Amino acid sequence: MSTKITTAELNNFQKVSYAKIEPTGNLVVLAGKNGAGKTSTNDGLEATLTGHNGRNIKRPVKDGHGKASIEVKLSDGSTLIRGYTPSGTTLKGLDAAGNKFGQRELDARISSLGIDGRKFISMGEKDQLKALLSIVDLPFDPAEMDAERKRVFDERANVGRDGKAIGDVVFDKSLPTEETSVAALLEEYRAAEALEQSHRDDRDCLTGAHAEIDRINAEIGNLIALRSTHERDVDSLKEKIGNHAPMPDVPAIRASIDGAEESNAAIRTNNAAIQQAKRQHNLREKYTELTAELGAIDKRKADGLAAAEMPIEGLTFDEEGVLYQGVPFSRASGREQLIVSCAMIMATNPEIRVIVIRDGNVLDMEGMELLTDMAESTDFQIFIEIVKEDKGDEEYFFSDGELA
Template identity: 70%
Template sequence: MRRGFCFARNRNQGEQKLSTQITEATLKNFQKVSYAKIEPSGNLIVLAGKNGAGKTSTNDGLEAALTGHNGRNIKRPIKDGHGKATIDIKLSDGSTLIRGYTPSGTTLKGLDAEGNKFGQKDLDARISSLGIDGRKFISMGEKDQLAALLSIVDLPFKPAELDAERKRLEAQRLSVGQQGKALGEAVVDSSLPTEETSAGEIISAIRLATDQAAKIKDAEDGLNYAESKVEEITAEIAQLTRQLEGWSVAVNDRQAELESQPLPADTSALEAQLASVEESNASIRANNQAREQVAAKDSLRNQYADLTEQIKTLDQRKTDGLAQAEMPIEGLTFDDEGVLYQGVPFSRASGREQLIVSCAMIMATNPEIRVIVIRDGNVLDMEGMQILNDMAEATNFQVFIELVKEDKGDDEYFFSEGELI
């Protein structure tokens, strides 16, 4: 069963550019190629042959002619025993370009259909920003792969801003969670009041009762003293009549004062309450602290839940945005770490999948000159070759693909010892 490789038009493909292909490429004495002339007739151009026969040299020549000479990849461009090398390319828009090599260096001669000269900068503007190497995207680092994908795909959000907001919310939620753990758990006794009992009020009540008792004691002492005087005067009534009358009055006064005094309060209950008030207040204080702790914990739980919902909203926004985005190929997406394909990191995809996705990325950049070279075509099976051909046809691309083969078979371009046979 074929895996679904589905294309989507992105912002670059939406504005179709002029589609230009190679109509003829001639290589002379370039690397291992003595002479090769290729006139592509389809979208998938197979360059077949044994290892070292000239296939890779041909693709190197096409890439050097279009993207410029790369001294790191092409150490010895001129075939041994020869004084110069050329790659002569004709394009479907009437342009021609010749990349020449001599021992002193390399030159590029470009002429458009009207005979106007153009150079490498003009070519760079007409080819994909990813070049023409079908493995370019594969060879990039994860961050560069992600940057390349984001430069192509039109998203309804800015990934960097969304990721920054998510990290901010996660950090805030982590802080709230840590505060909640630091508070610990508290048990509230709902039977205790929230207000503490005032010891001063109890002490004042005791003092009033004590003072009142002292007054009664004084009154009682006065009465006793008056009664003793009455007895004394009675015994001496004859001599002390006047005194008796006076003290009788005093007795009446003291009696009236005594009767006017209210009965003293019983201080035993107040004294017991005073003895236990600090213990009771300590319980109330501890219970109030527990109430505050529980309230703070509940507030933090609510904050944590709210932040979690905000993070879910951001994640859903990203998920919805990715669902709406038109990727270069079905199954391609990304996360904070990099590009994903079929839900796994791109680096863990199969060789066939990586190569097809990498080519789809070049196609998605919608360049004017639509050429791709593939040096490891044997990573593709027959199904993969058909998928690549369908992709090339759908986007008007030419794909020059190398295949290691022992015999020519039906291949149009079969290399042997640096020449086509």
């Protein structure tokens, strides 16, 4: 059920001597010159519905008078009387059955943003975002999504930084990745030396055998038997030498040993470069994956926002605050800010549907028409001040604290 003001009567409140407002439509225009009583009327309505604010209302009683009062009657039959005397202020609330109620009961029936049309505008960016999120039903938790996005963004930044730190990597594809074993080469070298020594020993033995034959031949007559023995030795050695394995290239082996460490150093350096190149490639792939993940998060958020029913078309938010038509809310025009701020109050769907606007002159004709349409579609009642020098066709025109 929506409740609106049917009658508002002000006596000696601020600059108003006496004024009685009986709204007939959703948009109630309070016109007049500056200081004529328009703002005092809206101050009185706000003080009666939302409570007295000593910071905003310094001297509630009109100069020269001892007391002031604002009596507001609501469409549900309730009556509110805000009284002011030198000793303070009181609120008397009676429902249609005559039962008393106070400010706490009123607070439960009005918007959490109050009734001031500029309330949302005056809030800080964080509070604006908090207010919007309390109204909009989103398919995701903005705080959790922002935290997830920050985690992925930070991880991607670290990956990108590590990849850049590696720089340009150059390596030789022709080099083997396995280093030459110096120990194995040394073992091969020792075996070759031993084999070479064995061959020399065999050749020395052959030389000695021939010498012995020569000596025996000199004593041939006496040493036939001995010569036969040595001849057999010669045959045996010839056979052994004939079965010798091919001689390894000992100088080449020595050269391999001498160049192995230098070659291994080059291989180690090249292998390190290959590993860096692989790591850089992996980092680039990870960076691409994280970029895609960020895109997915942003799309999920965009889809959620697109599906959410905002208080007004064009309103959205990011991690820093509320946006309107794609720009920070604080950079929107005065007209846009006021329209959005009123839409926020309407979106809270309170029982008492009243808004007061003190700076209606920021609205052009199109803005007034839009505000009227919004008030009618949501069954809200808007009391809006317009500064005018002369009375026109306005329902309520203030002059020197009274209605003309």
